[in-house]
Amino acid sequence: MKQALEFYLEHRKKIVAQNYVNFVISWDMQTDAAENSVVADSEQMGVLSQYDYELATNPQFEQAVATLYQHRDELDDVLAHEIEVMYKNISDTKKIPMEEYAAFSELTSKAYPIYVRAKRENNFELFRPYLEKIVEFCKKQTVWLATDTVKGYDVLLDMYEPRYTQAKYDKFFNTLKERLVPFVAQVTANVEPVPAWATAKYDVNKQKEFCEYLRDVMCFDKSRGIMKESEHPFTSGFGTDDVRITNHYHEDNFISSIFSAIHECGHATYEQNCDKSLNGTLSGGGASLGLHESQSRFYENVIGRSEAFWAVHYPVLQQYFPEQLGQVSLSEFMAYVNRAERSFVRTEADELTYALHVMLRYEIEQKLMDGSLAVADLPTYWKEKFTEYFGITPPDDTLGVLQDVHWAYGNFGYFPTYALGSAIASQLYHHMSKDFDVEQSLASGTTKQVNVWLTEKIHKYGSSKYPDEILRLATGEDFDANYYVDYLIAKYSK
Numbered sequence: 001m002k003q004a005l006e007f008y009l010e011h012r013k014k015i016v017a018q019n020y021v022n023f024v025i026s027w028d029m030q031t032d033a034a035e036n037s038v039v040a041d042s043e044q045m046g047v048l049s050q051y052d053y054e055l056a057t058n059p060q061f062e063q064a065v066a067t068l069y070q071h072r073d074e075l076d077d078v079l080a081h082e083i084e085v086m087y088k089n090i091s092d093t094k095k096i097p098m099e100e101y102a103a104f105s106e107l108t109s110k111a112y113p114i115y116v117r118a119k120r121e122n123n124f125e126l127f128r129p130y131l132e133k134i135v136e137f138c139k140k141q142t143v144w145l146a147t148d149t150v151k152g153y154d155v156l157l158d159m160y161e162p163r164y165t166q167a168k169y170d171k172f173f174n175t176l177k178e179r180l181v182p183f184v185a186q187v188t189a190n191v192e193p194v195p196a197w198a199t200a201k202y203d204v205n206k207q208k209e210f211c212e213y214l215r216d217v218m219c220f221d222k223s224r225g226i227m228k229e230s231e232h233p234f235t236s237g238f239g240t241d242d243v244r245i246t247n248h249y250h251e252d253n254f255i256s257s258i259f260s261a262i263h264e265c266g267h268a269t270y271e272q273n274c275d276k277s278l279n280g281t282l283s284g285g286g287a288s289l290g291l292h293e294s295q296s297r298f299y300e301n302v303i304g305r306s307e308a309f310w311a312v313h314y315p316v317l318q319q320y321f322p323e324q325l326g327q328v329s330l331s332e333f334m335a336y337v338n339r340a341e342r343s344f345v346r347t348e349a350d351e352l353t354y355a356l357h358v359m360l361r362y363e364i365e366q367k368l369m370d371g372s373l374a375v376a377d378l379p380t381y382w383k384e385k386f387t388e389y390f391g392i393t394p395p396d397d398t399l400g401v402l403q404d405v406h407w408a409y410g411n412f413g414y415f416p417t418y419a420l421g422s423a424i425a426s427q428l429y430h431h432m433s434k435d436f437d438v439e440q441s442l443a444s445g446t447t448k449q450v451n452v453w454l455t456e457k458i459h460k461y462g463s464s465k466y467p468d469e470i471l472r473l474a475t476g477e478d479f480d481a482n483y484y485v486d487y488l489i490a491k492y493s494k
């Protein structure tokens, strides 16, 4: 065991270093590299991915992980968890036949441009044969990777949010169906028109300056992170001391960059505040997609769309844009940033209706995986269910079943983590509010007290525990969707 541990720790250094190389290259490709830069297909990238493969499949490394897995009771908690996750990854990879895996990679790389064309031309039939094959592969995956306790669609769900199964998600989405669907219908029955100031032109450089200001409000440590631009805002990082976020600025939609900045700073706060002892291990960063999203949405929605937050920062925003906002009151601004309406596109949906878009996708994935829905019937089924939940019918497939890219990549099981994140944010807010007056704390001008609470309850663990364990440590209970619905009903009743 001593030998295995020594080998593991040495080999891990190589994996971490290789991860750093991949992180920097991917950041560069998404931010600074020229549009036609061919680095993605280059010989160098081929060589690097060969290194990745060799590091991951090194037989001595596999042997060391297997030995440590047998002796995991003797390891400290952080390493024991890391070994458990690594052991599962290695054995899962081996369960997928090599030629099937290669064929699937080829399939999804062919499917992507076809999907883009199908979406642009509103032509589901073009994408259908590819999606059928992708669904077939995912179904086979559920068989190859099944264990005694994790079977069927649960296998895919577990890949994106460990230990969250259909039993948990069904309970979550049933709560939404019973309590949120009728409430949404009520709130969205009468929607105020979009005010003219919201779509006026806002100087992009001024928007950038205000987003810089927001980074200070959120206590983003600029000595350990940067902000740049990309087509779609995202966060990436390497340990706690190199955390990078991006934003995208639209001259006629200034609200978008503000809330993207808050959202990405939420992800960044999580990364910057993991325990520093996790740097250099494979246990840093967020514990899961859902838990990561719970942090970004906590800041974006619970904090960033609250009156207590804007009572302090709206006068500053007005100073940046006196012409556009000088005559707009705080309450008008608040009404606009919390506007809820029925809409077709998930990524543009507001806080109130967002999770219902996810619920629809979850139910469809369940049916595709258990065979009760055929790919050919997807467009019709989508429209029917969408009408049932939202009371409006998508006019075409581009605004319906073709809107998201996830299925073209074969990412079945991913969607529910988005809604889970929002819901966990509400549960955390409930518990945080028992410890201190959250709204009052924002009067100080920064989110410092919120950051400290979340660091202590969530961030410090990095990915050294399963997400459900961290939630239980933070709140003393399991995930409960009722906090989310209570929060939305209280907020939107006002």
Ligand SMILES: [Zn+2]
Binding pocket: 263, 267, 293, 296
């Ligand atoms: Zn996010």
